[in-house]
Amino acid sequence: MLRVEGLNAGYGAVQVLWDVGFHVDDGEIIAVLGSNGAGKTTTVRAVTGLLKPMSGSVQLDGRELCGRKSRAILDAGIVQVPEGRQLFTEMTVYENLELGAFSPEAKAKLAESLEVCYGYFPRLKERERQAAGTLSGGEQQMVAVARALIGLPKLLILDEPSLGLAPNVVDDILTVAHGMAKQQGLSVILVEQDVTKALSTADRGYVIENGRVALSGTASELSADEHVKRAYLGI
Amino acid sequence: MDTFLQACLNGLMIGGFYSLMGMGQNIIFGVMKIINFCHGEMLMVGMYLTYVFHAWLGIDPYLAVPLVALTMFLFGALFQHTLITPSLGTHSFTNLLFLTVGMGVLLTNVAQVIFSSDYRTITTGYSSTILSFGPVTVALPKVVSFGVLIVISIALFFFLKYTPVGKKIRAVSQNPIGAQVVGIDSKKIYMITYGLGAALAGVSGALLTLFYVINPTAGSNFGFRALIVVVVGGLGSIPGAFFAGIFLGLLETLVSLFIGPSLRTLVVFATFIVILVIRQNILLRRA
Numbered sequence: 001m002l003r004v005e006g007l008n009a010g011y012g013a014v015q016v017l018w019d020v021g022f023h024v025d026d027g028e029i030i031a032v033l034g035s036n037g038a039g040k041t042t043t044v045r046a047v048t049g050l051l052k053p054m055s056g057s058v059q060l061d062g063r064e065l066c067g068r069k070s071r072a073i074l075d076a077g078i079v080q081v082p083e084g085r086q087l088f089t090e091m092t093v094y095e096n097l098e099l100g101a102f103s104p105e106a107k108a109k110l111a112e113s114l115e116v117c118y119g120y121f122p123r124l125k126e127r128e129r130q131a132a133g134t135l136s137g138g139e140q141q142m143v144a145v146a147r148a149l150i151g152l153p154k155l156l157i158l159d160e161p162s163l164g165l166a167p168n169v170v171d172d173i174l175t176v177a178h179g180m181a182k183q184q185g186l187s188v189i190l191v192e193q194d195v196t197k198a199l200s201t202a203d204r205g206y207v208i209e210n211g212r213v214a215l216s217g218t219a220s221e222l223s224a225d226e227h228v229k230r231a232y233l234g235i
Numbered sequence: 236m237d238t239f240l241q242a243c244l245n246g247l248m249i250g251g252f253y254s255l256m257g258m259g260q261n262i263i264f265g266v267m268k269i270i271n272f273c274h275g276e277m278l279m280v281g282m283y284l285t286y287v288f289h290a291w292l293g294i295d296p297y298l299a300v301p302l303v304a305l306t307m308f309l310f311g312a313l314f315q316h317t318l319i320t321p322s323l324g325t326h327s328f329t330n331l332l333f334l335t336v337g338m339g340v341l342l343t344n345v346a347q348v349i350f351s352s353d354y355r356t357i358t359t360g361y362s363s364t365i366l367s368f369g370p371v372t373v374a375l376p377k378v379v380s381f382g383v384l385i386v387i388s389i390a391l392f393f394f395l396k397y398t399p400v401g402k403k404i405r406a407v408s409q410n411p412i413g414a415q416v417v418g419i420d421s422k423k424i425y426m427i428t429y430g431l432g433a434a435l436a437g438v439s440g441a442l443l444t445l446f447y448v449i450n451p452t453a454g455s456n457f458g459f460r461a462l463i464v465v466v467v468g469g470l471g472s473i474p475g476a477f478f479a480g481i482f483l484g485l486l487e488t489l490v491s492l493f494i495g496p497s498l499r500t501l502v503v504f505a506t507f508i509v510i511l512v513i514r515q516n517i518l519l520r521r522a
Contacts (some may be wrong), residue, residue, distance in 0.1 A: 050415060074418040086413035087323035087407045090471075100404055147417065 001076070001187055002025050002047075002155055007056035007066075008044035015054065017211045024155065027185040029178065031202035031219070033232065034197050039211040040191045041083050044159045047149045048080050049073040060155065074102060077154030081161065083191075085144040089133030093124055096132050109152065113228055117146035118159035120176045138169030145173055149180075156180075157189045162197060170194075174201045195232040199223050207232075237370040242366075242492040243485060248377045251384045252439050256457050257464025257476040258391060259435035265408035265471040266428040267323065267454020271333045273339030275458020277433050280342055281307060281440025282449045283350060289357050289444075296357055296444050298380065301439040304434040311433025312426040314338065320425055341456075346451040355449040362445045376445035383442055391435070392473050404428055408471060452455050 007020040018037050024030050034040050045051035048069035058066040059074050068076075072176055087197060088096050101107045118125040121142040127135055132143055141161055148156060158177060162170040178201055180186040192198035197203060199219045207215040207228065215227065222228050256274060261269045281303050288299040316340075320331040364375035395401035407414045407424045414421060439457065447453065460483060468479030483503065490502040 048416075050412075069416055071418045071420065080416060081415050082412065086410050086416055088409045088413055090409055091402070091405060095402060099402060099417050099419070151417070 002189075003057070003059045004047060005059075006058045007043070007046055007053055007058065007116070009042055009051055009053040009056070010130060011051075017053075020056070020211070020213055021081065022206045022213065024187045024189060026187055027181050028204070029181050029188040029190060029202045031195075031197055031198035031205035032189060032191045032208060033205055033222075033228075033231070034208035035193065036078075038208045040193075040208055041159055042187075042211070043208065044080060044083070044157055044191055047070055047073075048078060048157065059172060068157045074151070077146045077152075078157065079151040079153035079155070080159060081141075081144045081148045081156040083159040084164070085140050087132045087140055087143055087147075090131055092129050093132055094128045094141055096148055097124075098152050098172065100150035102151055105154045107149060110150065113150045113152070117149055121146060121172075130193070138165050138172075141165055141169065145176065153186065155187045155189065157191065161190075162192060162194045167197075168199060170179070177201070195228065238492060242488045243369045244371050244373055246485035247375070247481060248381050248484070249487065251381050251388075251399070252443060252457065252480070253460045253483045254388060254477045254480025255384050255435055255466050256440045256461035257468060257480045258388065258431035258473055259439075260461040261471065261473065261476045262395070262404065262408075262428055263432040263466050264465060266404060267319070267425055269323075270335070270462070271429075271432060272332065272335040272380070272458070274432070274436050274457070274461050275344060275454030276339040276342040277307060277311070277436035277454070277456035278440040278443075278457050279346060279451060280310075280435030282444050282447075282453060283346055283440075284437065285441040285444045286350075286355055286357060286449055288311075292332035295359060296441060297383070300383065300438055300441050303437045307437030308430040308434040310430075312430035314433070315426050315429035316422070319429065320422055323425075343451045350451070352451055357444045357449070359445065359472055365466070371422075374446055374454070379452070380442040380445070387435070387438060388473075389474035391431075395473060400424075400427060460503075467507070467510055 001119065002024040004023065005021045007017055008015060009017040020043055021040070021065070022030065022032070032040055033045060042051065046053045046073060049065075049068055049072070053066055056066055057064060061076060063076065065073050065076055088099065098116065101110045101113070106113070123139055124142055128140060132140060135143065145158070145161070156177065161173050174197065177188050181188050190198050190202055200221055202219050204218050205216065205222045206213050207222070215222065215225065217225070240414040254280065260271055260274050265271065284303045284306055285296050285299045288302060289296055294355070318334060321332055347484060361375055363413065364374050366375055366378060394403060403414070403419050403424055404427065406417070406419055407421050411421060440454070464476050464479045464483060467483070468475035468477070487499050487503055491499045494502060
C-alpha cells in the first residue's frame, strides 16, 4: 500500500537521507530500525510532510504524495504518533482525542472511535477529564496512540513509542497495534531503537545506517543476522 | 471612606479595559510567541472608527461596537496573513519588532493626517447621565461599557474553551508540532487569532469613546498596560489576564488617591518591576 523510493531529504544544505526505499503492505507491520541519529525520525518527517523531501517518491495506494503538505498526507490516511508524543499538555485527555478527529468521517465516528480506544486503554477513560500533562509517561503515550487512531488511519506510524517508558506499557501499545494490523488490516510502521521489541512485533524490518537503508528482511531473518546481532542486539 | 469607595469603583472600571487589552495581547502571544507592539494603536483606531460611525453615519457608539469588532478583525487577519505570517521563522523576533512597531507608527500618523491631532469627543443624549450607588456616583456610559466588556471577556473565555476554533487556537499555542500532526492549519489559526486580538483592542477603543478623549496617541497608555497585564497575569491565561487588568486599574486609582496622581505611573511600573524580580526568583529557585 505504501511504497517509498529514492527518498532524499535533509535540513537546509545538510542531506540526512540518501536514496531511502521501503514498502508496507495492507495489514503489515514493518520495523524501521537504527541507532540514534541514523535518520529514522527524518524518514518519518519526510514521509508525513513535516519536512519537505529533496526528491523521491512516496506512493500510497498508487497516489503520489511526495512533497505534498502534511495536511494532504494526513487526509490520504497516513497518521503518525510523533516522537515525544507532542500532546496538548494543558488540555484534557478528551480534548486531545477530540482534536485527533481531523476529517469529517473521523468527526462523525468520534463517539464510536472513543469507545474503541477506551476499550484498548481503559486508563484513558478514567483520566478523560484530566489535563494530559498530569498523566504518567505511559498514559501520555496511550493518549498519543489513541489520538492517532481516532483519525482513522490506513497507515499508522509509531515513532519511538518505547522512548523512556516502562517495558510493560510498551508491550500494551505494541499489542494494540498488532491487533489492529492483523484483525482490521491497518498497516503499521514501527520506528524503534529497541530492536528486540520491534522485531518481536513486526513482520519485516529495515535497518537504517547513516541515512541509508543498510539491510532489510523478515523479522526472523534480521534477528538471525550477524551484523544486527552484533550492532543492535549486543549478542 | 466615600472617596476610597469611589476610587475603587473608578479603578475597577478602568481595570476592565486593561483586562480586555491584556487578553488580546495574551492570545496573540500564546499562539505566535510574538509581542504585538501596535496593540495600543489598534485601540486608537477603534476609537476613530467609532467616531466616524457616530459623526458621519449617526450610529450610536454602542451599536457601533460590533461594526468596529468586524472591521478590526478583518484588518488584523489581513495584517497577519500578508505581513506577519511571512515574517515568522528565522530572525522573527527582530523582524516582528520592527513590523509591529512600524504598524503602530503608521496607524498613529494616518490618524493624524485624517483627523489632525485635535482632541475629539463623542457626546450622546445619555453621555452625561450620572448614576449613584449610595455614596458613590458613576457616569452611565462607564457602567454600560464595563458591563459590555465583562460580557465580552466571558464570551472569549467560553469561545476558547468550548468551540472547535477555540480548541484549535489553544492546541497551536500549546504545541505547534502536535497541531500540525492532527492537521490543524496553523496559518489560518494565526489569522483568526490576530484578528481576534485586533477586534478586542478595537472594541476596547469603541467602549472608551464616551468618556475618554480621542486623539492619535490615545492608545499608547493602554498598549503598555496590556503588556504589564500579560506578564503579571501569566502567559496564556485568560482569567489571569482578566484579574491582572482589574488589579492594575485598582492599583492606579488607589495610588492616585493615597500617594498622588503624579506618581501614579511611576508606582505602577515600579510594582511591575518588583513583580518581575519576585517571579524571576521563584522560577530560579524552582529550576
